[in-house]
Amino acid sequence: MSDETSSSNDTAVANPTTRMQRLAAVRPRLLSFARLQLRDNALAEDAVQDALMAAIEKDTSFAGRSGYETWVFGILKYKILDLMRYQKRQGRLQPFDDDSDDDAIDRQFQHNGRWQENARPASWGEPDQVFENENFWHVFDACMITLPDNTARVFSLRELMGLTTEEICRELDIKENNCWVILHRARLKLRDCLQQGWLKEGLA
Amino acid sequence: MMMMCKEATRLMSLKQDRRLTFQERLSLRLHLAMCGACRECDRQFSLLNQAGQRFEADLGKRLANDESDTTAPDDRQG
Known part of the structure; x- marks a missing residue:
């Protein structure tokens, strides 16, 4: 040393x-x-x-x-x-059995497909400022943890590791269509979680 | 027929992963033109997309900040 x-x-x-x-x-x-x-x-x-x-x-x-x-x-x-x-x-990854837990998503929309009032997307401000905010990253981590394992895995392969959906499908043996469905869910859940958790505190 | 917000978010998400077809682009643009909430959602999805790249880009920068005693006050006002 x-x-x-x-x-x-x-x-x-x-x-x-x-x-x-x-x-x-x-x-x-x-x-x-x-x-x-x-x-x-x-x-x-x-x-x-x-x-x-x-x-x-x-x-x-x-x-x-x-x-x-x-x-x-x-x-x-x-x-x-x-x-x-x-x-x-090793067979340690859960199978992608499309366990469609759409609750968290349906929560954000009314039956007619419009936003629920309490889930309506609001402005998060300029990306540069958002990313400068340490608190954003804390909430981001916390929100990632709430995602189901497979959803989180696909999302982070795509957005954090920068793989294409085609590459992800190859890695995980899933259909590209399935991949898009999972990513859609992941993004909706994350945006909801971030908005609930971060926006409210961040602007306090 | 007018596309609903839920379906619009599907296209916004898809847009991050592949090029939309002409038809898809058209219906999404039409919806976004009329729906402020979905325009915000679209921005949020883009921001999530940038977050990954930022995480990486910031590695070096944040460390540089750590070294030179940061005096960032916690009570910054927006």
Whole structure:
């Protein structure tokens, strides 16, 4: 362990000690991402551990360019996909039996297909400001956790990992149509949850 | 016949994942033109889409902030 003081300067990434410090600093965020994705604390720890180890091993190939954290994040994404494939082979992923729990969605609409008054979408403000707000991310995490496992998995593969629906179908062995239905549900539930949880507090 | 909000949200969601057909685009645009709540919903879906990219883009930035003692007050007013 070195007690060298860090100069918070991008060129300093070339310094191994600084890189280790930056890895340590980014770890909590990587972990929260992996948890959202894998929904299993132990597996998430494994994924992050693997990614950090790989980052350290391949360290020299990353010649101190900027965007070090993003690079490590990219490694984590691969590890997460690996683990998810492993979960699937082990039969540890729940089957997509279209358990259509549409309650949370029907709650938002009247019988005639119009918005319920208490679920009516309201403005969240400018995206840039929304994302600057730490509280948004807390509520986002909390809302993700309330999604059913499969719904959350498809949503995060799409929106957090950036896979296409075609790729998701291949990963999870589901039909693309099913994928779109799941994503529609996920987005409606998340928007409702975010609006209830965040907007009300965020503007308090 | 006028499409209802629930069906409109299906197209708004689909739009995030694939290119809509001409017919789909047309009916969605028509509905959005007349429905303020759905226009907000459309923005919210786009925001959810951006959130994933932001999560990643912010990794480096937030850390930079962490290092230089952030003095962001909690009681920021919007």
